[in-house]
Amino acid sequence: MVMDQQQARTFEKISNLYDKARTSYPPQLINDIIAYSGIKQNGMILDVGCGTGQATFLFAQRDYNVVGLDAGQEMVTIAIGKCSSFPKVSFKVGTFEEIEFPDSSIDIIASGMAWHWINPEVAEKKTYEILRNGGTLALFWSHQQKEKSDFVKAVGNVLDKYGGIERGPAGSRVKQISDNLYERLKLNKLFTSVEMREYNENIEFSKERYLNLIISYGWVQILPENKKKDLTDDLQKLFKKYEEPLIIPYKYMLVLAKKS
Numbered sequence: 001m002v003m004d005q006q007q008a009r010t011f012e013k014i015s016n017l018y019d020k021a022r023t024s025y026p027p028q029l030i031n032d033i034i035a036y037s038g039i040k041q042n043g044m045i046l047d048v049g050c051g052t053g054q055a056t057f058l059f060a061q062r063d064y065n066v067v068g069l070d071a072g073q074e075m076v077t078i079a080i081g082k083c084s085s086f087p088k089v090s091f092k093v094g095t096f097e098e099i100e101f102p103d104s105s106i107d108i109i110a111s112g113m114a115w116h117w118i119n120p121e122v123a124e125k126k127t128y129e130i131l132r133n134g135g136t137l138a139l140f141w142s143h144q145q146k147e148k149s150d151f152v153k154a155v156g157n158v159l160d161k162y163g164g165i166e167r168g169p170a171g172s173r174v175k176q177i178s179d180n181l182y183e184r185l186k187l188n189k190l191f192t193s194v195e196m197r198e199y200n201e202n203i204e205f206s207k208e209r210y211l212n213l214i215i216s217y218g219w220v221q222i223l224p225e226n227k228k229k230d231l232t233d234d235l236q237k238l239f240k241k242y243e244e245p246l247i248i249p250y251k252y253m254l255v256l257a258k259k260s
Contacts, residue, residue, distance in 0.1 A: 021213040101130045135259045
């Protein structure tokens with residue numbers, strides 16, 4: 001499943017909003033990627049679609065060599081600032097399809113909330129070429145769990161009206177994406193030892209941050225201005241029924257595979 005590229009390009013216009021609103025990833029998810037891969041301390045990690053550096057920062061904290069790759073210059077600029085104290089981190093601006101890496105040069109290719117923007121046939125072939133023997137592909141996504149929160153369920157009903165079923169943070173379309181890629185990798189002879197792991201975490205939001213999170217989604221950014229205003233008004237009316245902080249139950253999905 002490849003998402004609309006027009007939506008992918010919208011993130012560059014709202015880099016600061018994106019950075020403030022988006023969530024990070026559970027430490028256990030990052031630890032599991034490291035443990036599964038068996039990467040040595042001098043190993044190399046490529047973070048594809050690194051955005052403003054949420055996952056890049058977590059790998060950098062563990063003292064690995066990391067290259068963050070993103071198509072948006074402004075996103076990368078924020079990520080550079082975030083990771084400025086880590087000398088083993090560098091960044092490239094461009095797409096995974098166009099930026100060249102030497103064959104067998106990467107120990108882990110990681111991608112958080114971004115792999116679905118890449119053509120899977122191109123992505124998997126190139127991944128196989130640039131991973132070292134036994135190298136790891138680690139893909140991860142998150143979504144909010146409506147079944148555990150009346151608030152998230154109510155937000156989902158509003159978003160369904162403007163973006164279609166299961167869109168945005170209160171939808172589970174990313175669960176469908178992760179499931180599809182998991183099944184695809186299991187059938188791909190280029191990869192082996194394919195696993196799916198899940199993690200749960202409750203995250204506190206202010207109403208302002210939660211609204212910004214929704215506004216930061218690609219499909220919201222390409223709405224006509226009058227529809228975006230109507231969506232914002234509907235959400236703010238809903239928010240009045242709830243107290244801060246908003247406790248949002250998240251589920252994270254991690255798909256792991258090794259180069260055959």
